[in-house]
Amino acid sequence: MALRTRLSEQIGVDIPLMQSGMGGIGPITLARLAAAISEAGALGTVAHPALVLEVSELDEEHIDKCVAEVVQQVREGIRLAVSLTSKPLAINVRIAQEQPDAPAVLRAILEERERDPRVREQLRVLTTSGGHPRMYGMNGLFRDSGMLHFHAVSNVRHALAAQAEGVDGVIATGFEAAGHVGHQPVHTFVLVPSVVAAVDLPVLCAGGVVDGAALAGALTLGAQMGYMGSRFLASEESEYNDANKKLIVSASETDTEVVPAFYGPGRFIKNGFTEEIRRMEANNISTRERMRVEGAAMRRGALEGDLETGMMVGGQGIGRVREILPAAEIVRRVAAEAEESLDRVRDCIIR
Numbered sequence: 001m002a003l004r005t006r007l008s009e010q011i012g013v014d015i016p017l018m019q020s021g022m023g024g025i026g027p028i029t030l031a032r033l034a035a036a037i038s039e040a041g042a043l044g045t046v047a048h049p050a051l052v053l054e055v056s057e058l059d060e061e062h063i064d065k066c067v068a069e070v071v072q073q074v075r076e077g078i079r080l081a082v083s084l085t086s087k088p089l090a091i092n093v094r095i096a097q098e099q100p101d102a103p104a105v106l107r108a109i110l111e112e113r114e115r116d117p118r119v120r121e122q123l124r125v126l127t128t129s130g131g132h133p134r135m136y137g138m139n140g141l142f143r144d145s146g147m148l149h150f151h152a153v154s155n156v157r158h159a160l161a162a163q164a165e166g167v168d169g170v171i172a173t174g175f176e177a178a179g180h181v182g183h184q185p186v187h188t189f190v191l192v193p194s195v196v197a198a199v200d201l202p203v204l205c206a207g208g209v210v211d212g213a214a215l216a217g218a219l220t221l222g223a224q225m226g227y228m229g230s231r232f233l234a235s236e237e238s239e240y241n242d243a244n245k246k247l248i249v250s251a252s253e254t255d256t257e258v259v260p261a262f263y264g265p266g267r268f269i270k271n272g273f274t275e276e277i278r279r280m281e282a283n284n285i286s287t288r289e290r291m292r293v294e295g296a297a298m299r300r301g302a303l304e305g306d307l308e309t310g311m312m313v314g315g316q317g318i319g320r321v322r323e324i325l326p327a328a329e330i331v332r333r334v335a336a337e338a339e340e341s342l343d344r345v346r347d348c349i350i351r
Helices: 006-011 031-039 060-084 102-115 117-122 139-145 156-164 188-198 212-220 242-250 272-282 287-303 316-320 327-348
Strands: 017-019 044-046 089-094 123-129 148-153 169-173 203-206 225-228 256-261 264-269
Touching: 017 031, 017 044, 017 327, 031 044, 031 060, 031 089, 031 327, 044 060, 044 123, 060 089, 060 102, 060 117, 089 102, 102 117, 102 123, 102 139, 117 123, 123 169, 139 148, 148 156, 156 169, 156 188, 169 188, 188 203, 212 225, 212 327, 256 272, 264 272, 272 287
Parallel strands: 017 225, 044 089, 089 123, 123 148, 148 169, 169 203, 203 225
Antiparallel strands: 256 264
């Protein structure tokens, strides 16, 4: 059985599976991972590097310098990914108002597509998250450029708002997911079919998609693609520190928690970092200071592997991740397991 959907065919990939944005940290763009995933037949995503502002008092000149560094990292990530595969690729941008680099990053993506015909051919999908789908008024520019635009949503109201802005698809992100989640806990099994029924757009399913059984479930709920993060984080090509990967492999489904991150709730693996964030919230610490603390924790976790005080990324699905594998093998197994799961459903139905 071919695991293809209308959306996967429109994008040009063999398997209806997409790597999530996975919030690149510092210079991390996950370009090698994205290329490996795309080369294996799914859709890899170049990550938006984090704007790490670890200094308490920041002037505009320093912020502008940090923004310029992120933009250059994005350009380099796009060029590296395109050099490693000839298959379609995506890119994620966090567009929250607390991301002063977002407009510049969006412009850089358009410029890279204009500069290089290979980028224009391969970089086919933009995913946005963490902010309003109006995207600083740039929706029309991306639509005219030929890119598909998918926006992450956590409830039906947000999905309808995204549709009204003219996006090409929505990523229904259940409360199980890693990283930023909705303010109200709506889980994947409720969220995805509700969004599918509400919008006239392709829906991607995020939250708990870590294996083929979950992908099969996403498809039966009406999604046209699965959106996978934690499973790919624990891959050989992932640039996250090995300590984060090993922690995912050893963790259970109860080892994560949602904390009030600086621009919305976020799910991370429990440790001293999540405890600190709760203390800061209780003490009404400013957004800028929380952004600084989280930036430092990102670095300690993703780059240095500090299990005690670093930000350790993972969704509830990590309880089903048991080994670190090459990205291509993850894609192969997920596709095979999804086909087996769908066949098993057919076999158990009495007609």
